[in-house]
Amino acid sequence: MITTKNILIVDDDIDLLEQTSLTMKAEGYRVATAQSQEQAEETLLEFIPDLAIIDLMMEHMDSGFALCHHIKKLYPEVPVIMLTAVAAATGIDFAARQDGSASWMKADVLLDKPARPEQLRGEVRRLMRI
Amino acid sequence: MQTYKILIVDDEAGMRSGAERSLEGFEVPLEDFSDSVIFSVRTAATGLEAVEAIAADKPDMVLLDYKLPDITGLEVLERTGEAAKDIIVVMITAFASLEVAVNATKRGAFDFLAKPFTPEELRSTIQKAARHIYLQRKARRLEEEKRQVRFEFVSVLAHELKSPLAAVEGYMHLIKERLKGQELSSYDSMVDRSLIRMGGMRKLVMDMLDLTRLESGRKKREIAPLDLVKQARNAADAVTEQAKAAGVTIELTLPEELRANADAGEMDIIMCNLLTNAVKYNKPGGKATLTLKASDGWIDITCSDTGIGMTKDETARLFREFVRIKNEHTRNIPGSGLGLSIINKVAQLYGGDISVDSECGKGTSFRVRLRSAAPVPQPVVSLNPAVHGISQ
Numbered sequence: 196m197i198t199t200k201n202i203l204i205v206d207d208d209i210d211l212l213e214q215t216s217l218t219m220k221a222e223g224y225r226v227a228t229a230q231s232q233e234q235a236e237e238t239l240l241e242f243i244p245d246l247a248i249i250d251l252m253m254e255h256m257d258s259g260f261a262l263c264h265h266i267k268k269l270y271p272e273v274p275v276i277m278l279t280a281v282a283a284a285t286g287i288d289f290a291a292r293q294d295g296s297a298s299w300m301k302a303d304v305l306l307d308k309p310a311r312p313e314q315l316r317g318e319v320r321r322l323m324r325i
Numbered sequence: 326m327q328t329y330k331i332l333i334v335d336d337e338a339g340m341r342s343g344a345e346r347s348l349e350g351f352e353v354p355l356e357d358f359s360d361s362v363i364f365s366v367r368t369a370a371t372g373l374e375a376v377e378a379i380a381a382d383k384p385d386m387v388l389l390d391y392k393l394p395d396i397t398g399l400e401v402l403e404r405t406g407e408a409a410k411d412i413i414v415v416m417i418t419a420f421a422s423l424e425v426a427v428n429a430t431k432r433g434a435f436d437f438l439a440k441p442f443t444p445e446e447l448r449s450t451i452q453k454a455a456r457h458i459y460l461q462r463k464a465r466r467l468e469e470e471k472r473q474v475r476f477e478f479v480s481v482l483a484h485e486l487k488s489p490l491a492a493v494e495g496y497m498h499l500i501k502e503r504l505k506g507q508e509l510s511s512y513d514s515m516v517d518r519s520l521i522r523m524g525g526m527r528k529l530v531m532d533m534l535d536l537t538r539l540e541s542g543r544k545k546r547e548i549a550p551l552d553l554v555k556q557a558r559n560a561a562d563a564v565t566e567q568a569k570a571a572g573v574t575i576e577l578t579l580p581e582e583l584r585a586n587a588d589a590g591e592m593d594i595i596m597c598n599l600l601t602n603a604v605k606y607n608k609p610g611g612k613a614t615l616t617l618k619a620s621d622g623w624i625d626i627t628c629s630d631t632g633i634g635m636t637k638d639e640t641a642r643l644f645r646e647f648v649r650i651k652n653e654h655t656r657n658i659p660g661s662g663l664g665l666s667i668i669n670k671v672a673q674l675y676g677g678d679i680s681v682d683s684e685c686g687k688g689t690s691f692r693v694r695l696r697s698a699a700p701v702p703q704p705v706v707s708l709n710p711a712v713h714g715i716s717q
Binding site: 208218221308312 | 484487488491492494495496498499502504505518522
């Protein structure tokens with residue numbers, strides 16, 4: 196599949212970042228990666244994403260929220276996939292896949308970590324309407 | 326100071342006011358807790374009045390007459406039901422018969438007062454009951470705190486194990502679907518990263534075992550005269566490979582000789598952990614210096630690096646379990662977050678402690694002080710050669 200779509204991937208776990216990046220590159224997307232909210236915001240100065248996949252908990256518990264908010268402010272139309280392991284880390288049940296909480300977080304899709312590659316590919320295709 | 330609420334239920338007005346007066350200004354000291362208990366007293370003349378009073382404002386203690394004009398003291402307890410469950414009840418009765426005693430205890434009465442009683446008898450019974458309530462509540466609170474601490478420890482531990490597990494799982498999925506084609510060598514980096522993450526998990530599990538063993542006091546210790554200079558050299562050797570890979574030079578500042586009564590494994594834990602940290606949180610071309618010094622019955626093991634350093638906020642949080650300082654520089658440095666907790670626990674076994682001095686961007690210096698491992702001037706020569714296993 197040849198596409199000129201850009202994907203921004205943000206995760207503070209170097210390996211999960213690598214895996215998501217490999218999966219998306221194999222699909223033919225152009226990928227930019229960042230390991231923190233701060234790095235991602237820098238990247239966004241020169242990289243305009245068509246979609247973003249971001250980890251919820253990075254340097255702070257809510258880095259993902261803040262970054263998602265930032266992206267939606269810059270590019271309201273860019274879909275955001277949020278990866279969360281929040282339920283496991285804090286014992287809080289976010290009911291994360293309910294549409295209600297996704298819109299409250301401003302993310303388009305919430306996926307439990309670790310997300311399987313086919314799951315991620317499917318969501319990306321669906322959101323990009325490919 | 327605590328105030329416990331007492332409800333006195335008796336149909337005799339003189340008895341009510343007498344008891345009230347006896348408890349006025351009465352204070353039960355709790356020396357062991359540097360605390361004390363005083364009482365606020367209410368009264369009720371009938372059983373139904375008592376039921377109402379208990380429902381309106383639950384007392385900590387009830388002095389309950391068995392023979393009341395309307396319903397019996399036992400019925401008061403029954404009618405109050407669930408609410409009365411943790412109220413301490415002292416039954417008062419003129420018919421101090423065995424039957425009443427047995428019945429009331431079955432319903433949870435804490436103690437008895439046989440009428441007529443002196444103010445001293447009343448106070449001594451109240452004192453016993455107050456101490457009982459105090460200890461019970463204290464125990465309950467401690468139990469809750471313990472549960473909370475355990476919950477937090479287990480949640481953080483689970484999270485720390487889940488991250489590497491997710492990383493390895495992710496690589497397995499990609500390998501399984503042959504993301505990089507059929508060539509096996511294309512997957513080398515995925516396998517290498519998986520092994521590194523599994524190594525991290527193993528380290529965490531081992532550190533946790535060390536820590537729990539130290540905490541429970543079940544760790545076997547072999548305190549013997551020990552050559553600390555040699556120990557330091559061994560520790561440096563053990564970290565050499567890692568240091569080379571990181572481009573860090575290890576330096577040792579050791580005295581000619583330093584012997585101490587200590588456990589070799591424990592000294593190893595301290596020195597290796599300190600040196601590993603000094604290498605991990607360093608910069609390429611940096612230095613890690615391990616210094617041993619003895620003075621005034623203390624042994625100082627100091628480890629300084631020329632690394633990334635920490636801010637004041639970061640050093641303040643540093644010694645808590647599982648705390649790993651996460652920032653731009655440390656993000657990809659593996660660690661269990663238990664190393665310093667372990668060093669601290671070991672240092673405590675020697676009546677010592679660990680302290681830190683750090684400057685952001687310049688470097689960090691950890692100092693472990695050990696007391697009971699007082700320096701031994703000379704190697705102890707055993708008079709009995711068999712102890713050293715020469716026959717073998």
